[in-house]
Every structure is written in C-alpha cells, then in structure tokens.
Amino acid sequence: MRQDKPIEERLKAKAAEIGFAACGIADADAAPQTAARLQAWLAEGAHGDMLWMEERAEQRGSPKGLWPEVRSVIALGMSYAPAADPLALAEEGEVGRISVYAQGADYHDVVKRRLKELARWLVAEAPGADVKVFVDTAPVMEKPLSEAAGLGWQGKHTNLVSRAHGSWLFLGAIYTTLELASDGPSGGSCGSCDACQTACPTDAFPAPYRIDARRCVSYLTIENKGPIPHAFREAIGNRIYGCDDCLAVCPWNKFAVAAQANLAFHPRAELTVPYLADLLALDDASFRTVFAGSPIKRIGRDRMMRNCLIAAGNSGSARLAPAATALLDDPAPVVRGAAIWALARLDPFRWQEARVARARSEADPQVRAEWDGLDSPAPPR
Ligand code: B12
Ligand code: SF4
Ligand code: SF4
Numbered sequence: 001m002r003q004d005k006p007i008e009e010r011l012k013a014k015a016a017e018i019g020f021a022a023c024g025i026a027d028a029d030a031a032p033q034t035a036a037r038l039q040a041w042l043a044e045g046a047h048g049d050m051l052w053m054e055e056r057a058e059q060r061g062s063p064k065g066l067w068p069e070v071r072s073v074i075a076l077g078m079s080y081a082p083a084a085d086p087l088a089l090a091e092e093g094e095v096g097r098i099s100v101y102a103q104g105a106d107y108h109d110v111v112k113r114r115l116k117e118l119a120r121w122l123v124a125e126a127p128g129a130d131v132k133v134f135v136d137t138a139p140v141m142e143k144p145l146s147e148a149a150g151l152g153w154q155g156k157h158t159n160l161v162s163r164a165h166g167s168w169l170f171l172g173a174i175y176t177t178l179e180l181a182s183d184g185p186s187g188g189s190c191g192s193c194d195a196c197q198t199a200c201p202t203d204a205f206p207a208p209y210r211i212d213a214r215r216c217v218s219y220l221t222i223e224n225k226g227p228i229p230h231a232f233r234e235a236i237g238n239r240i241y242g243c244d245d246c247l248a249v250c251p252w253n254k255f256a257v258a259a260q261a262n263l264a265f266h267p268r269a270e271l272t273v274p275y276l277a278d279l280l281a282l283d284d285a286s287f288r289t290v291f292a293g294s295p296i297k298r299i300g301r302d303r304m305m306r307n308c309l310i311a312a313g314n315s316g317s318a319r320l321a322p323a324a325t326a327l328l329d330d331p332a333p334v335v336r337g338a339a340i341w342a343l344a345r346l347d348p349f350r351w352q353e354a355r356v357a358r359a360r361s362e363a364d365p366q367v368r369a370e371w372d373g374l375d376s377p378a379p380p381r
Contacts, residue, residue, distance in 0.1 A: 007125060008181050014121050015076060018114045019262050021165055022077035024149030024183040028063040028070045028175070031144040035061025038141065041210075048214040050223055060139035063175055067132060072180040075142070075149035076118070077162065077169035078111055080104070080265040081256035086244040089273065090237065093315035096274050096308055098296070099218070099242030101170070103267035106295040110264045111135040111172045119174050126178055135172040142171040150183035156208040157196035157246035163188055166253030167246075196246035201235045217243035221307045222299055227337050227366055227376040233310050240279070240307040241296055268294070276315065279308045280323035302332040309335070313342035321347040328354055333364040340370040 008025060015023035038061050047053045059066040063073055082100045089097050101107060115133035123129055134140045143160050147153050151169070152162035159167055163186070190208075197205050204215035213219040217239050220228050228236065247253075271294065282290060287301035296304060309327060312320040324346055327339035343351045359371040366376040 015118055018117055020076045021079040022151045024075050024151050025180045026073045026149035027182045030148035034141050034144045046212045056139040069177050070175040072176050073145050074174040075146040075151050076172045077151050078262055079165045081168040081258045083258040086248045093317050094276055096240035096276050096311050097238050098271050099244045102241050102295045103271045104265035107170045111170050115172045130177040132175045146171050150186040153188045156190050158211045161252050166256040167250045168256050195249040199245045199249040202232050230375045236310055237314055238311045240311050276308050276312050302335050305335045306338040309338035309342040313345040318346050333367050337367045337370040
C-alpha cells in the first residue's frame with residue numbers, strides 16, 4: 001500500500017481488505033444528542049430488564065465519557081445480507097425461525113477479531129496511537145456513531161440503514177487517540193416509508209425512531225430471562241431466537257448483495273430450517289453441541305426451550321403435544337411454564353389430565369400461575 005496516501009484512505013483500504021463492507025470516521029464528540037436520547041429512553045424504562053444499559057449510561061452516552069483521551073471514532077460495518085427471504089418460513093408451524101444474524105458464526109467473535117486486526121495495523125502505521133475496539137458488549141452507542149461517520153442513517157426501526165447494504169450490517173467501532181479527518185454524516189432518510197413500523201408483530205415502536213425493547217421479540221426471546229408475557233406469545237409465532245421482520249421489509253435491502261456477506265455468516269444448514277420437535281428434545285449437553293460457535297449458545301438451553309415451546313404452542317400441530325408433555329417435568333421453571341401454555345393449546349384434554357396430576361404439588365409461583373392460565377408474577381427488580 002503506498003505510504004504517500006493519507007492515513008484515512010489507507011485505513012479504509014485495509015478495512016475493506018480485512019472484510020469490512022463499510023468504514024467511516026467521526027470526531028469523538030460528533031453525536032452530541034445521543035446522551036440525552038439515551039437518558040430519555042432509560043427514564044421511560046424502555047430497556048426492560050437490561051439493567052446493564054443503566055449501569056454505565058454516562059460512559060455509553062458519549063465516547064469521551066468512556067475514554068476521555070479519544071479523539072476519533074472509526075465506525076465499521078460487516079455485511080450479513082441473507083441470500084434467502086428471512087420471512088419465508090413464517091407459515092411453517094413445525095419449524096422455528098432463527099433470525100438471520102444468528103444462523104452463522106457468532107458476530108461478536110468474527111467482528112472483534114477483524115477489529116483487532118485493523119487496530120493492530122493502525123498502531124503499526126501511526127506509532128504512539130492508542131486504540132480500543134468494541135462490538136456490541138461495551139458501553140458504546142454504535143448506531144449514532146456509525147451515522148455520524150457516514151455509514152448510513154438510523155432508520156425508523158432505529159437500526160442503521162446503509163444505501164449499499166440496507167439493514168444488514170453488523171456494526172463495530174475503534175476508538176483512537178489519533179486525530180483523523182472525519183467523514184461526517186452521509187445523509188439519507190426514510191422519507192415517508194413506514195414499512196418497518198407496520199411489519200412489527202408486537203407493536204414495539206411507540207413512534208418512528210423509537211423502540212420499546214420490552215415489546216420487541218428480539219428482547220423477549222433473547223434478553224428476557226423469565227417467562228414471556230402472555231400478551232406477546234401468539235404474536236411471536238414461530239420466531240424462536242430474535243426477529244428480522246422490521247429489517248427484512250426495508251426497501252433499501254434491494255441494494256444489498258448477499259455475496260458480499262462474510263463467509264463466516266453464511267447460514268449453517270441445521271439453523272435455517274430447524275424442526276421444533278428436534279429442538280424440544282435437546283438436553284443441556286446436546287444444546288451446547290448443536291449451538292457451539294453460535295450466538296444462541298449464550299442464552300442457554302432453558303431460555304431456548306422456552307422459546308421453542310411458545311412456537312410449538314403457536315404451531316397448531318398436535319404432533320408436538322408429546323414433546324410439550326415431556327417438558328412439563330423439566331427441572332427449569334421457565335421451561336415447565338412454557339410447556340403448560342403450549343400443551344393447553346395443542347391438546348386441551350391431555351393438559352387437563354396433567355393439571356390434575358401436577359398443579360397442586362408445583363412449588364414455583366410462576367409455574368403455578370401458568371396452571372391457572374395467568375400471567376407470571378413479575379420477579380422483584
Ligand atoms: C440494546 C440493544 C438491543 C435491544 C434494544 C434495541 C434498540 N434499538 O436499542 C434489543 C434486544 C431489542 C435489540 C434488538 C435487535 N438488535 Co440490538 N443492540 C442493542 C445494543 C447492545 C445497544 C443499542 C442501544 O444503545 N440502544 C439504546 C437506544 C436509546 O439507542 P438507539 O436505538 O440508538 O436510540 C436512538 C433513537 O431512539 C434515536 N432517536 C430518539 N428520538 C429520535 C427522534 C428522531 C427524529 C430521530 C431521527 C432519532 C431519534 O436516538 C437514539 C440514540 O441514537 C446494540 C450494540 C451497541 N453497543 O450499540 C445492538 C445493535 C443495535 N443490535 C443490532 C441488531 C442486529 C439487533 C436485531 C436486528 C437482532 C435481531 N435480529 O433480533 C434487533 C433489532 C430490533 C430493533 N428494531 O432495534 C445491531 C444493529 C446493526 C445496525 N445495522 O444498526 C447492533 C448495533 C449490534 C451490532 N454490533 O451490530 N438490540
Ligand atoms: S425485531 Fe421484530 S419485534 Fe423487534 S422491533 Fe423489529 S419487527 Fe418488531
Ligand atoms: S423500512 Fe422504511 S421506514 Fe423503516 S428503516 Fe427502512 S426505509 Fe426507513
């Protein structure tokens with residue numbers, strides 16, 4: 001690479017070589033409205049039980065809050081545009097839908113590795129520069145920073161929309177003490193489109209550009225540890241891990257080229273059309289084997305069983321009743337509770353029999369509430 005070119009240009013060429021589909025630079029204080037918007041969101045309680053979002057809100061709200069020495073933010077995007085329509089299996093009752101982002105390798109690992117490679121290159125090119133790399137888990141607001149760096153704009157679904165890659169970019173960031181020339185926002189907007197807002201199955205957008213995570217299927221199936229509130233169970237349909245609906249309907253996706261997606265994110269065959277009957281048979285050890293290397297492993301077997309049971313209850317297929325019955329005696333209360341709900345819908349007669357045998361001896365208050373057809377009492381915060 002020719003050294004006489006500016007470092008920003010060489011950085012972007014290196015990022016592309018490493019596999020990033022998008023790279024832009026913002027000044028560290030380029031998104032000043034973010035901290036106040038985050039505070040307002042937290043004050044509404046829209047983050048639900050994601051208490052880690054409250055805990056380091058000061059640091060999350062601005063790059064300098066996290067690291068006072070940071071001068072520039074390098075925002076990066078890696079494409080995971082799917083080749084197939086993510087909504088195609090919506091009507092397949094006996095099959096679960098895993099969101100596109102989780103059908104391949106865990107992006108936390110893949111993106112982090114590439115970020116580190118790019119950061120190492122930068123430090124070698126600019127000795128004395130200090131760097132920190134982030135993807136998802138640190139108190140960093142990747143979307144507004146990516147917008148400020150010109151990767152796209154935050155759409156009405158709140159995710160970053162790119163002219164070239166639609167809604168299918170994983171984001172990551174490198175904070176550096178280097179003073180780099182900023183790209184500034186690229187512009188772009190949703191205009192009068194509201195496709196994502198109307199597609200949402202659980203009405204999770206109180207207004208355009210604002211999400212109530214507590215209503216989002218992604219939150220309910222991944223972040224939420226307890227029982228899924230009754231009000232959302234039917235709407236969840238056969239989504240067993242995350243949700244793609246608001247992303248999948250975005251018209252900007254038509255410019256996203258699936259072949260540009262990183263090979264690591266190509267879907268694993270067994271996760272594209274997973275049969276609920278197979279998943280419901282997993283014990284802890286087989287769950288770990290099937291989901292090794294996948295982000296799904298992070299939620300653990302019990303939460304995944306809970307999700308699969310909700311999907312089974314929505315399947316309309318009595319063939320799944322024996323699997324639900326077997327899970328009525330699962331050691332995990334969250335699994336037992338979901339099994340009760342599923343069985344009530346799949347085979348009311350068998351449910352009645354099971355209730356007589358089990359309800360009175362059930363020790364867990366949330367599971368007892370399920371036998372009574374009630375929403376689970378919320379655990380204390
Ligand atoms: C918490 C979180 C969630 C939560 C909350 C979602 C949310 N939108 O905040 C839940 C669990 C629901 C979730 C779900 C998903 N997530 Co998530 N999530 C995060 C995380 C860790 C933090 C996001 C955050 O800071 N939220 C706080 C809110 C306040 O910030 P915000 O959404 O930017 O809010 C802005 C708007 O409200 C806006 N705003 C407010 N008022 C107004 C008014 C106007 C006029 C305008 C223009 C704007 C505006 O300003 C706020 C500040 O920028 C990020 C990783 C990271 N560290 O950034 C990933 C991240 C956002 N998630 C990601 C993904 C892929 C998903 C899912 C698609 C996964 C799936 N398929 O199931 C869904 C999508 C749901 C959705 N529509 O957002 C990607 C998004 C990539 C992209 N292209 O944007 C990220 C960046 C992870 C990554 N590294 O790639 N996620
Ligand atoms: S991910 Fe699904 S549930 Fe969440 S906001 Fe988007 S469409 Fe709604
Ligand atoms: S679907 Fe429409 S409104 Fe939603 S993010 Fe895409 S362009 Fe914006």
